[in-house]
Amino acid sequence: MGLRTRLLTAGLALGLIGGPGLTAPAGNAAPARQVTVSISITKPVILQGQKTVVRGALKPRKAGAPVALRLKVTGGWKTIQKKRTTSRGTYTFTVAPQKGGVFTYRVTRQPIRGAGQVHSRTVQLTVYRWRNVNDLDITEYDGVTDFDGPAIMDGTTYARSIVLDADATEEDPDEPGFFVVDVHGTCALFETTVGGLDDNTAETQVRAEVTGDDEVLSDETYGVGEVAPLTLDIRGYSEVRVDTVAVEQDVHRGLGVGSPRMLCAS
Numbered sequence: 001m002g003l004r005t006r007l008l009t010a011g012l013a014l015g016l017i018g019g020p021g022l023t024a025p026a027g028n029a030a031p032a033r034q035v036t037v038s039i040s041i042t043k044p045v046i047l048q049g050q051k052t053v054v055r056g057a058l059k060p061r062k063a064g065a066p067v068a069l070r071l072k073v074t075g076g077w078k079t080i081q082k083k084r085t086t087s088r089g090t091y092t093f094t095v096a097p098q099k100g101g102v103f104t105y106r107v108t109r110q111p112i113r114g115a116g117q118v119h120s121r122t123v124q125l126t127v128y129r130w131r132n133v134n135d136l137d138i139t140e141y142d143g144v145t146d147f148d149g150p151a152i153m154d155g156t157t158y159a160r161s162i163v164l165d166a167d168a169t170e171e172d173p174d175e176p177g178f179f180v181v182d183v184h185g186t187c188a189l190f191e192t193t194v195g196g197l198d199d200n201t202a203e204t205q206v207r208a209e210v211t212g213d214d215e216v217l218s219d220e221t222y223g224v225g226e227v228a229p230l231t232l233d234i235r236g237y238s239e240v241r242v243d244t245v246a247v248e249q250d251v252h253r254g255l256g257v258g259s260p261r262m263l264c265a266s
Helices: none
Strands: 045-047 052-059 066-073 076-084 090-095 101-109 123-132 137-142 144-153 156-165 178-182 187-196 205-212 215-223 227-233 239-243 254-264
Touching: 052 101, 066 090, 076 090, 090 101, 137 144, 144 187, 144 254, 156 178, 156 239, 187 205, 205 227, 205 254, 215 227
Parallel strands: 045 123, 187 215
Antiparallel strands: 052 090, 066 076, 066 101, 101 123, 123 254, 137 178, 144 156, 156 254, 178 239, 187 227, 187 254, 205 215, 205 239
């Protein structure tokens, strides 16, 4: 059975940024050295509950200098941790956001001996969390016989599932069961177990097609009680749609979308 999976990847952000320049003193005194704060993040993409480290150093190196880790919030910056640099002029902050989202950080050398603040550049942290599809924004659907209920396939009961009706009727001979999830481009993976229900009419089949913004990601057919795990890369798509196809009348056929979940930064 065909399925498409791509691993999440992210580049490690590194670099230096200059702080405000200092005016050279008059006369023959040596000019003051420019102070900079470097910053990097060890894991710029994590799952909710995981930890990552924001680290860097002052240049020129200075021990015991006060530094603060700041989070960008609506209207400005919020200080979330404070400490002093080590004997080598370095610092480390450990963060573990308890919700999904994209977080922006910077580190500030606090005012010291009459000198003002010096800011690092910013780094971003993307935090993903697993969410059941039933908790997301399902914008359209039809032919759904069960939302957020059990689906029994191959002798296994899958909780919090979606069941699509694949029976044709005289009124709707070609109308498939389907649902559409608006993921707003913030989700990375779609995981589920797809298959034919155990109580489908013998020797019938159901078809499951998954699309992202009208691009086909998976298209497979399943017999009674036949299942397969599905893991699809949905990064960059604004919506994901799952369809089944109604073909025959006078039979009982249902497509189970077992315990569907998406990995989202929201």
